[in-house]
Amino acid sequence: MDPNTALELVKQGVTLLLLDVPQYTLLGIDTQMFSVGPAFKGIKMIPPASHFLYYSSSTRDGKDFSPIIGFFIHAAPSEVIVRRWDQQQERLVKVSEEEEERYCQAVKSLEFDRQLGPYNLSQYGDWKHLSNYITKSIIERIEPIGGEITVACESGIVTNAPKTAMEKALDEQMKSSKFLTSVENSQSRRCYYTSIPCVIKQKGIHGQELTSLNIDKTQLLESLLIKDYGGSEDVLLGELQFAFIAFLICMGQSLEGFLQWKALVNLLFGCIEAPFRTRTQLFTKFIKVIYYQLKFGLEKDHTDTSGAATGLSALLDDSWLSADSFLHHLCKDFFSLMLDASSVDGHLLSWTRKLKELLENNLGWEFQRNSAVDGIYFEEDDEFAPVVEMLDDPSCN
Known part of the structure; x- marks a missing residue:
């Protein structure tokens, strides 16, 4: 500094x-x-x-x-x-x-x-x-009644939802916590996160059109930005950071925070059109946000004064960080989308490559990129690499 x-x-x-x-x-x-x-x-x-x-x-x-x-x-x-x-x-x-x-x-x-x-x-x-991206207004918008975020107020969050191995472990941790018995009206002390639909359902839309809406979540993103975020991309990013901090900095004890972070990551990585046409700057900022989140979480030298390790790699089970995890699949599809595109913003491409390198170097993940022609593989620096278009946006530097 x-x-x-x-x-x-x-x-x-x-x-x-x-x-x-x-x-x-x-x-x-x-x-x-x-x-x-x-x-x-x-x-x-x-x-x-x-x-x-x-x-x-x-x-x-x-x-x-x-x-x-x-x-x-x-x-x-x-x-x-x-x-x-x-x-x-x-x-x-x-x-x-x-x-x-x-x-x-x-x-x-x-x-x-x-x-x-x-x-x-x-x-x-x-x-x-x-x-x-976390402002005073974002804190007031999301924080629970009383302001306190704790595992004791999250019992039963995902009772009816399918769970990963890590989600099951966190849920069991909540159920076994003796602190739960001393908390009353816990449901009213949950965070006020935005509801992110997992599947898009619209009356009057069937078949291929409905399938397309679920494959490309651009329309869902636009709808949420207008309806729930007042048109502000930064408010959405602030909620993404709020959820991540509630989960990670609380040393893995906010399953609610993790699930909201996962839902927002699924939403953004699930967009196909938005990164190229309608929300390029949002996606550049999003990739920067998740890059620094994972960079911090994957560092192995976080310790408290007692010498106990903290950080994502110390808190999450191996299945979350495996090549079969939801994050790996999302990143693989997004990287392929970006790196196979015929035209992409230079700032977005640069940060996408940084995120890809971070995951490859720290987790050993592999992201093979195949062409659309008979599965032929091309190197990133060959003649089929995407055309880079640099947009004049100082905030993305």
């Missing part, structure tokens, strides 16, 4: 004052996670932006932990956010306005400064790539 940028972030830094958090509690913000020490009172020098705070209470010896609870915050420059640990509920709660004002003044007078740990700015770049 540029020194001037870092200095500016320090000057405008947000303070998260966390009172009475017990020792050994696992606590994280964004991509950073640590174990609470005896003098801990919070985190300082947090860049003003959207962030995700999450925690897990422990037994007195620090060996066993409850399911993770997380929530998003959107912090303004120099803001002080105050939460207090409720011992009976084992969770962070808001304080009264009077208390908050008193503690804000104490923080600004540096009364807590020695007990505040600094936000690790060296990891802020990773977080920005994972959350750059």
Whole structure:
């Protein structure tokens, strides 16, 4: 990070004052996670932006932990956010306005400064790539009542739906959690994600036309953008990032987040016409988003202060990352679509190739590309490679 940028972030830094958090509690913000020490009172020098705070209470010896609870915050420059640990509920709660004002003044007078740990700015770049479309309005749009995202509120999400091996494991984890018995009205505390149809059904449409609508989800994408996202591509991408963070940063404990992320990825990768004609810039941004999500998730060096590995490869079972997974099939079809096209935007093609290389190098996945003529294979750099058209869009650089 540029020194001037870092200095500016320090000057405008947000303070998260966390009172009475017990020792050994696992606590994280964004991509950073640590174990609470005896003098801990919070985190300082947090860049003003959207962030995700999450925690897990422990037994007195620090060996066993409850399911993770997380929530998003959107912090303004120099803001002080105050939460207090409720011992009976084992969770962070808001304080009264009077208390908050008193503690804000104490923080600004540096009364807590020695007990505040600094936000690790060296990891802020990773977080920005994972959350750059998440705004205050998106948080307010999706977050559950009370703001808390936890496995305890997700029981029975996919009772009647077919499950992958990973989904079954997460569902069993939820059912076996002793924390579930202490949560009332959990259904009202689920996230307000957009409903993404798996299969398109329309009255008056039958046969080949209906089949075509399900093969190419461009029309469904357009309909959802207008009806549910107010025509904003960035709101859709913000929901994609929100769902991914709720799942991954919560260390795999939000099945609801995973299912929404999977539904949106299925929707976007299932479009054939949109990447070339109607939504080229959206798809360039989408590929960048999923590239950084998978790049972060597949890194094997994510650890908390206890030395435990975190990240996608540490959290998901092998079947999710296998060459027979839903993601592999979606990517294979999309890569073939892009790389076999006669004309494609240069920015989109460039990021598609980066994503393809990431999956090939990190997972060993193979994406053989066949021509439309008798299955003859052509190299990407030969005369049959797609024509590159560079659109003048600085936001896609």
